[in-house]
Amino acid sequence: MADEPLELGEISFSDWHAHTDKLADVGFLTVARKLPSLIRQAMRMAWRASPRDTAATIVLNLLGGVFTAFGLLATTGVLGALFSEGPTPDRVVAALPSLALVGAAAVLRTAVQAGAGWAQSRLDPQVSRLTEERLYGLTSQVSLVAYDDPDFHDALQRARLRGVAMADSVVTCTIDVVTAAVGIAAVAGVLGVLHPVLLPLLLLAVLPDAWAAVRSARMQYATMYALIPANRRKWIIGQLLAEREPAAEVRSFTMRGFLLRMYDAVARAEQDVMLGLARRQTVARLAGEALGGLGAALVYVALGVLLAVAAIPLAVAGTAVLAIRSAQGSLGRLMYATNRLYEEGLYFTDFLDFCADAERRIPGDRDTAMPDSFERVTATEVTxxxxxxxxxxxxxxxxxxxxxxxxxxxxxNGSGKTTLAKILAGLYEPDTGTVHWDDTDLRQVSPDALRRRTAVIAQDHTRWPLTARYNITMGTDKGEPALHGAAAVAGADEVITALPHGYRTLLDRRFKDGCELSGGQWQRIAVARGFHRDADLLICDEPTAALDARAEHALFERIRHHADGRTVLLITHRLASVRYADRIYVLDHGRITEHGDHDTLMALDGLYADLYTLQATAYR
Ligand SMILES: Nc1ncnc2c1ncn2[C@@H]1O[C@H](COP(=O)(O)OP(=O)(O)O)[C@@H](O)[C@H]1O
Ligand SMILES: [Mg+2]
Incomplete structure (x- = not known):
């Protein structure tokens, strides 16, 4: 039993590698092509977060580059004076003005770079806030049906787990890239002024490193991308092992060993993939560094040759060495930032793609106003x-x-009752067929407007980790009488009176002073919530499954008597409770097979009569 292979669902190991290889094939040029658009998107995001800090970062960085170039050129003056003919004290004195310029440039450069750094770190939290709010703004607005689409789920997971966290660091990296590029441009400008042949040599020392860094980032991303299903599986199993809700069943079914074995299988496979990645990244890095070393050597040889043939004076060669040193520092930072920008940019792109996809899933604007009330709601040929x-x-x-x-x-079960109720509530839109409130086709009305007029007491209602009051008012405040009235109809008032802090009790044990309710008590809260909404159409989708038969009967009686002109749609398995309904629709495999009042359906002697007789005899 212990060695029996585990069925892990969507996770199949060969699939991972296929995915990895496919993604890792992308080359350096693709990356280089992608960077400008990444930088543009990051800057747009930064600008939206704070135009002032973005502008300050850019302007101060550019000034930093100007002062770097200025300092290097002044250095040539210093070296030129020092390497000239004449007594040493005279040469030193001659070098002093240039030396003062070098010092001034260094001070100014440090000051503007500090300012740029400050503006940059101010951007960080502002971008984070912006992206988080954007994500949750969208996830709560997309059509409900998106949540039934596994692709949407995957994209959401990627955007939420990595994409959002990456947004601020993408902005940081972009600015680092720009800063380093400005530093290099300053040096390149100076080298170009000194002698043009130094430029291609500088490039030679740089490109191999860039290639290795980008390649390694690419591998990392491809692997992480491929590991998402595994991570998700691990996370799900982790929840089962560590969360409160399944804790009792994990023990009563002695599932510990089984779950840990499952966790281990996924974690081990993941570890193997990561170890392989570490090896391939090391190889790429070594190759890049070897080539880079070769390039650097060539630069110095070329400098020696230029000196030997007297193509450049000694002072220029000296400045060139200093400039190349400075460029190497900038290059290191550029490589590091590019590397991170590319890697994190891919996640960031996931985030942007998710946002674009989510925006397409938001129902468009609709002009028709929701009618004030209805004489009749009709669903016609809904599929x-x-x-x-x-x-x-x-x-x-x-x-x-x-x-x-x-x-x-x-x-x-599964005959389509909940689905039909959700369509009537505006949570799903029919593929074909229509729903009308009198003459108004609901396809022409914003779903939100419909939802505001409808209250759904859902079969799988949420146990909101909020106070008892908020669990009923849901953030709307209609005053104490409305709150207490709704609680009384649902029988939630007795539940809440027994709580230590009454309506202010937090209904979640994970919080200090939080309380837990039983399934039946939660259901009363859910019913109170539906009543408090005071909607034209009240949909009760098996709100009583956790109540005993007597409690259910009492509840339905109260709902009937307190309906006050509200229209009520009841879904329940206890047919004694629907006996008094004005009309009963019987669903079977997604079709309506019978409808009419209790007596009509009993006379019909179909499915309803069968079920009713079955339940009636069971109770007799
Ligand atoms: N989110 C979903 N994604 C895919 N199929 C679903 C989903 N919810 C329900 N179904 C399927 O739709 C059918 C009707 O379900 P439902 O309306 O919940 O039935 P009922 O409420 O009558 O028990 C069932 O076959 C069920 O498996
Ligand atoms: Mg149902």
Whole structure:
């Protein structure tokens, strides 16, 4: 048993490597081509976060470059004076003015670079805030159906786990790249003035290092990208091992060994991939450094030759050595920043791609206003298929709900009741068919406007880690009477009175002084939430599954009596509770097979009559 291979679902090891190779094939030129657009996007982001700090960073960095070049040229003056003919004290005195210029340039350069650094570090937190708010602004706005799409999930995971965290460092790296490039440009300018042949030689010392750095970054990204499914799996198993909710079942089913074995299988495979990556990165780095060393040697040989043939004076050669040193410092920083910019830029691109995709998934603006109320809600020939599902969850479903009615959906598990309720609530849009509020086609109305008029007590309602009050008001404040009234109808008032801090009790044990409720108590809170919303259409999707039969009956009686002209849609498996509904729709495999009131359906002697008789005899 212990050695039986584990079925790990979506994770298949050969798939990982195929992915890795495909992505790692991208070459240096691709990277070089990608950098300008990355820099542009990062700068746009920085500008949006703070125009002042972005401008300050750029201007001060450019000034830094100017002072660097100025200092190097002044150095030539110093060396020229020192290497001239004449007594030493005279030469030193002659060098003094240039030396003062060198000193002034150094002081100014340090000052503007410090200013640039300050502006740059001010950008960091501003960019972070901007990107986080953008991400969560979008995730909470996309159509609900996006969450049923695995591709969306993957993209969201990448954007959320790495993309957002990368945004500020992409901006930092971009500025580092620009800073280092300005430093190199300053040196290159000086070298070009001294002797043009020094320029291509400088390039020779640089490119191999650049190649190695980019290649290694590329490998790293490809690996991380390929490891996302594994990371997710590991995270899911980790949740099972470390979270409170499954803790009881992990123990009662003695699942510890099984889960740890699963975790280990994924973690080991991941480790092997990472070790392979470390090896390949080292090889690439060594090759780059060997070539870079060769290039540097060539630069110095060339300098020697230029001196020997008297193509340049000694002072110029001296400055060239200093300039190349300075350029090497900038180059090191440029390489490091480019490396990081490229790697993190890929994650950042994931983030931008996610945002673009999410924006496409936000329903567009619709002009038609939501009617103030309705005489009747009609669904006509509604068909709906979940993304990736083989068969439709609803097929050509037509129903009608009149104002003030209590309507019930009945049917076996998976027959489509919840899906239909979600379409009526504006959470999903039908693939074909329409939903109307009187003459208004809901396709022409913003889904949010519809949702504001509808209250859904969901089958899988959320246990919000908020206070009891917020769990009912959901951030709207309609005053104490509305709150207490809703709680009373749902029977949540007795639950809340028993809590240590009443309505102010936090309903989550992970917080200090937090309290936990039972399933049935949570359901009462969820019902109160639905009532508090005071909507035209109240949808109760099995709100009573965790209540005993007597409590459910009492609750439905209260809902019926407190409906106050509200229209109520009930979904429940306990048919005794729907007996008094004005109309009952029976769903079977996504179709409506029967409808009518209780007596009509009993007379029909179909599925409803079967189920009802079955439950009635069970209770007798
Ligand atoms: N998010 C989803 N993604 C894909 N299929 C789903 C999803 N939710 C439900 N389904 C499928 O749609 C069908 C109807 O489900 P549902 O409306 O929840 O049924 P009911 O509420 O009647 O039990 C089922 O076959 C179910 O497997
Ligand atoms: Mg359901």
């Amino acid at each position: 709906f298929t979940y993304p990736g599902a083989a068969t439709p969850a609803l097929r050509e479903v037509s129903i009608e709900i009149k104002q003030g009615e209590v309507i019930a959906f009945v049917g076996e």
